Amino acid sequence: MTFVMSKEDLRSWLGQLMEERTLIAPTSTDGLILFQQIARVEEVVLDFDNTVLPPKGCFFPATETLFTVQREDGRINLIPSVVARETVLFGLRPCDANGIALLDKPFLAEPSDTLYQQHRDKTILVGLSCNKVSPECFCTSVGGAPNDSSHLDILLTKIEEGCIIQAITERGKALLPLKQAPQTEAQPPSPPCPEVVPVAGALEVIRQVFGDTYWSRLADRCIHCNLCAYVCPTCYCFDVRDYEDGGRIERVRTWESCQSPGFTRIAGGYDPRSSGGARLRQRFYHKLLYFAEQFGAISCVGCGRCVKFCPVNIDIREVVRDIQSLGVKGGA
Amino acid sequence: MEPESPFIPYLARLQSVTDLTPDTKLFNLELNDPAMRDNFDYSPGQFAFLSAFGVGEAPFCLASVSYRKAGLEFAVRRVGTVTSALHELEPGATVGVRGPFGNHFPLEDYKGRNIIIIGGGIGMAPLRPVINTIIDHRDDYGDLLIINGARTPQDLVFAPEFDIWAASPRSRVELTVDRGDEAWTGRVALVPDVVKELKPSPENAITITCGPPIMIHFVLEALRMLGFSDHQIVTTLEGKMKCGLGKCARCNVGEYYICKDGPVFTFEQISRFIEQF
Numbered sequence A: 001m002t003f004v005m006s007k008e009d010l011r012s013w014l015g016q017l018m019e020e021r022t023l024i025a026p027t028s029t030d031g032l033i034l035f036q037q038i039a040r041v042e043e044v045v046l047d048f049d050n051t052v053l054p055p056k057g058c059f060f061p062a063t064e065t066l067f068t069v070q071r072e073d074g075r076i077n078l079i080p081s082v083v084a085r086e087t088v089l090f091g092l093r094p095c096d097a098n099g100i101a102l103l104d105k106p107f108l109a110e111p112s113d114t115l116y117q118q119h120r121d122k123t124i125l126v127g128l129s130c131n132k133v134s135p136e137c138f139c140t141s142v143g144g145a146p147n148d149s150s151h152l153d154i155l156l157t158k159i160e161e162g163c164i165i166q167a168i169t170e171r172g173k174a175l176l177p178l179k180q181a182p183q184t185e186a187q188p189p190s191p192p193c194p195e196v197v198p199v200a201g202a203l204e205v206i207r208q209v210f211g212d213t214y215w216s217r218l219a220d221r222c223i224h225c226n227l228c229a230y231v232c233p234t235c236y237c238f239d240v241r242d243y244e245d246g247g248r249i250e251r252v253r254t255w256e257s258c259q260s261p262g263f264t265r266i267a268g269g270y271d272p273r274s275s276g277g278a279r280l281r282q283r284f285y286h287k288l289l290y291f292a293e294q295f296g297a298i299s300c301v302g303c304g305r306c307v308k309f310c311p312v313n314i315d316i317r318e319v320v321r322d323i324q325s326l327g328v329k330g331g332a
Numbered sequence B: 001m002e003p004e005s006p007f008i009p010y011l012a013r014l015q016s017v018t019d020l021t022p023d024t025k026l027f028n029l030e031l032n033d034p035a036m037r038d039n040f041d042y043s044p045g046q047f048a049f050l051s052a053f054g055v056g057e058a059p060f061c062l063a064s065v066s067y068r069k070a071g072l073e074f075a076v077r078r079v080g081t082v083t084s085a086l087h088e089l090e091p092g093a094t095v096g097v098r099g100p101f102g103n104h105f106p107l108e109d110y111k112g113r114n115i116i117i118i119g120g121g122i123g124m125a126p127l128r129p130v131i132n133t134i135i136d137h138r139d140d141y142g143d144l145l146i147i148n149g150a151r152t153p154q155d156l157v158f159a160p161e162f163d164i165w166a167a168s169p170r171s172r173v174e175l176t177v178d179r180g181d182e183a184w185t186g187r188v189a190l191v192p193d194v195v196k197e198l199k200p201s202p203e204n205a206i207t208i209t210c211g212p213p214i215m216i217h218f219v220l221e222a223l224r225m226l227g228f229s230d231h232q233i234v235t236t237l238e239g240k241m242k243c244g245l246g247k248c249a250r251c252n253v254g255e256y257y258i259c260k261d262g263p264v265f266t267f268e269q270i271s272r273f274i275e276q277f
Helices: A007-020 A094-108 A114-121 A170-175 A199-209 A214-219 A276-295 A305-309 A316-331 B034-039 B081-088 B128-136 B159-167 B191-198 B213-225
Strands: A002-006 A022-029 A032-037 A063-072 A075-080 A087-092 A123-128 A154-159 A162-167 A238-245 A248-255 B010-021 B024-031 B047-052 B056-061 B072-077 B094-101 B114-120 B144-150 B171-177 B205-210 B233-236 B264-266
Touching (some): A002 A007, A007 A022, A007 A162, A032 A087, A094 A114, A094 A123, A094 A276, A114 A123, A123 A170, A199 A276, A214 A276, A214 A316, A238 B056, A276 A316, B010 B072, B024 B034, B024 B081, B024 B094, B047 B072, B047 B081, B056 B072, B056 B081, B056 B094, B114 B128, B128 B159, B144 B159, B144 B191, B159 B171, B171 B191, B191 B213
Parallel strands (some): A022 A087, A087 A123, B114 B144, B144 B171
Antiparallel strands (some): A063 A075, A063 A248, A154 A162, B010 B094, B024 B072, B047 B094, B233 B264
């Protein structure tokens, strides 16, 4: 189902959605485009390259209470967290929708992470195609496209008159206003073409370069700030810890990164991955090889955020090219 | 009704706490829910998370055997915040248990074979249920040789059980320490040197070894020297873990997760890992 929605109708539709659901959409805060809960429709920004942070926090928050410990007459009760509100996540890019589908793989694998599952079940994904590409984007090299509608419930494409609306799922269809403009023949603009990165070529040889000094040399400039994991739509490593505050105990899950010193350190102090080179290599091998072996897809969607924000310019596109050329040299 | 979160532990009552060494205690727990008690079946090598509510959760191998139905036992050495909090607890306290997780030693496959157990320090904890399973089903297995080392005589974790193990037919217990004391008349030697001294035969044998990484490294070397193949040498890998479900990715090594693909691996498997832990 495809039709054109005018800018005015889009605003009033978003207003309607907000009445019954939490609306999360890109907003501008101090010049940063971020997904935030919308209080007034005017806050929604539609003209942006991509948000600074991916929307993964809607499903896998940076910190989230898993359960609360209640003590009553010497008895302990564990109260699991529940997700109550229906949410519309509006304006996410196709690459980020792909990122959510990749997060589903570990979190929904049996036994399912029930809290993540609740966030997913209660959230409708309304995507926004990319009419232009950023210098860091490479989604088409990792199976995506600027107008990819997979993993979305509704896809919007901006045009002069407003938006072309495509309902992808039944759930998406049900969210649309009842009174709609007639089906349209309007063709969305042809998608732009992002940079091409030789991912397939690198994957052919990636096992051969594991022991190369490349990784420790690359890590010499890495400051292990974890920013790459923080801005990544598919990084999902986590930590779990307890907080006790005035008798109230919560078990909390937080984002963690394989770049943290101590990420793999076990009781007694032994750390099998103590060098920066081994940690940086883990980031790329987990994304490109281990995740793919386990779940059938590499865990990179080509959003380019890690490229854009890395303070020392470690660029996954360059790493992919380097893996390929090192592997070819090693094989010769 | 939402399905139960895999992060919610079962509540359990601490039935007894026994000092094993100056820094290690044996905890015996009973799950609060009687139905769960019957359903909580596990095998040697598997592990579970223990919660000290308000401090956190950490993984420990199950040191008891399931079929004895005498409570869940964990040998806990005080090395960090969670283990220190557990050490503070008195019988009657409530803790959380999540598990059992992981694979187990394939003892069914070892029937009829000679078993060599090589443990160092707290590494004896996952080996204790192996030993108890063998001595409880003694006719199913060949000779049993137990080599157990520790830093000092006081650090031999399951000392009160050595006599029971040694009294089992066709069983030997060989002890060693890094440093003796006035009372110690036994060996003062490193575990790998004891292996070289005793020269167990690789024929029809399986070796199960757990202990500090440095001990494992040299035990492996000694066993290979004696003619053992890597598929005859079994160990448990230790990894930082936060979930036990293959999700937190802390224990990821190569394509594997120690928590669900392990913790039990043969060295034939480990040597094929792309990354060596």
